[in-house]
Amino acid sequence: MKSSILPGQLRPVSHAVELVRCRSASSNRRPSPILRRFQQSHWYLQVRSSLLYLAFLLVAIAIYASTARAQPKVLLVVAHPDDEYYFAATTYRIARELGGTVDQVIITNGEAGFKYSALAEKYYSVELTQEAVGRARLPELRRQEALRAGEVLGIRQHYFLNECDTKFTLDPKEALGGGWDARSVRRHLRELMEHEQYDFIFTLLPRSETHGHHQAATILAVETAAALGELQRPVVLAAEPGLGATAPVPFTGHDHTAVASAAPSFEFNRSRPFGFKNALNYNIVVNWMIAEHKSQGMFQNDSGKHDRERFWLFTENPAGALDRAGKLFSAVNQQ
Numbered sequence: 001m002k003s004s005i006l007p008g009q010l011r012p013v014s015h016a017v018e019l020v021r022c023r024s025a026s027s028n029r030r031p032s033p034i035l036r037r038f039q040q041s042h043w044y045l046q047v048r049s050s051l052l053y054l055a056f057l058l059v060a061i062a063i064y065a066s067t068a069r070a071q072p073k074v075l076l077v078v079a080h081p082d083d084e085y086y087f088a089a090t091t092y093r094i095a096r097e098l099g100g101t102v103d104q105v106i107i108t109n110g111e112a113g114f115k116y117s118a119l120a121e122k123y124y125s126v127e128l129t130q131e132a133v134g135r136a137r138l139p140e141l142r143r144q145e146a147l148r149a150g151e152v153l154g155i156r157q158h159y160f161l162n163e164c165d166t167k168f169t170l171d172p173k174e175a176l177g178g179g180w181d182a183r184s185v186r187r188h189l190r191e192l193m194e195h196e197q198y199d200f201i202f203t204l205l206p207r208s209e210t211h212g213h214h215q216a217a218t219i220l221a222v223e224t225a226a227a228l229g230e231l232q233r234p235v236v237l238a239a240e241p242g243l244g245a246t247a248p249v250p251f252t253g254h255d256h257t258a259v260a261s262a263a264p265s266f267e268f269n270r271s272r273p274f275g276f277k278n279a280l281n282y283n284i285v286v287n288w289m290i291a292e293h294k295s296q297g298m299f300q301n302d303s304g305k306h307d308r309e310r311f312w313l314f315t316e317n318p319a320g321a322l323d324r325a326g327k328l329f330s331a332v333n334q335q
């Protein structure tokens with residue numbers, strides 16, 4: 001048999017009754033005199049206002065943290081002033097165009113670069129190619145050059161660890177086995193990573209054919225990040241510049257520097273055209289950055305040499321690293 005009362009008519013009435021019953025029950029409940037005195041006491045009011053303030057503060061921090069995480073926070077860890085070249089265009093995109101934050105740790109003074117300083121001798125009025133002069137004066141000159149190049153790319157803060165740049169070597173153990181104060185470098189990196197809570201660390205791809213200092217800087221960054229608590233760990237990537245016309249050379253790595261895939265996982269195209277008549281590209285920014293390192297004569301020849309920044313993902317990374325890095329590069333590559 002069908003009901004003569006529509007469902008829509010019944011529900012509001014019973015709901016209203018329920019509400020009245022609840023209100024009436026609570027209004028009849030009176031606190032005891034002892035409880036009333038306690039609720040009016042100075043101590044109680046103070047604790048209550050402190051708890052309310054704390055709750056407000058926690059909500060504000062949570063909102064701030066979620067907003068801050070919307071923009072990537074990146075730390076570059078490199079051996080020499082000018083190594084930022086490897087990810088210069090990606091850095092510019094993140095720091096200047098995506099509203100992210102990029103800091104940089106430069107481990108050595110870069111004074112071994114005196115051999116390439118002939119053209120800069122007149123520019124700086126210093127006989128930089130004389131080894132004793134170059135080693136004495138280049139640390140400060142290269143520091144200033146790195147700061148100016150960092151300004152071009154939008155780097156927020158530089159940390160100079162002032163380790164000696166003795167000479168070119170292919171062996172990372174020369175730096176890690178006593179050439180650098182590796183313990184001090186690890187401590188600086190750990191404190192910085194813990195304090196700043198970076199989302200990503202960019203390093204140089206540690207191929208065995210490349211400068212041992214580059215390899216050593218990357219090893220220290222990967223090891224330090226891996227030793228952090230799971231929730232604090234940034235995603236560590238290694239970069240190598242290349243040419244779009246040439247397939248990247250596969251890389252596998254060893255131990256801590258093993259990578260998720262022999263081919264790069266991500267790429268940014270410096271040559272991607274944009275702007276008026278599609279006449280602009282990010283090689284222009286990279287050239288601005290190169291030009292700041294005037295003491296490094298041979299480095300100036302790298303203008304226009306590479307049009308891709310390729311990134312490998314280390315296997316020694318927190319869960320979800322591929323997804324996190326994927327979102328970053330999706331934003332970086334957005335037109």
Ligand SMILES: [Zn+2]
Binds near residue numbers: 080214
């Ligand atoms: Zn270098």
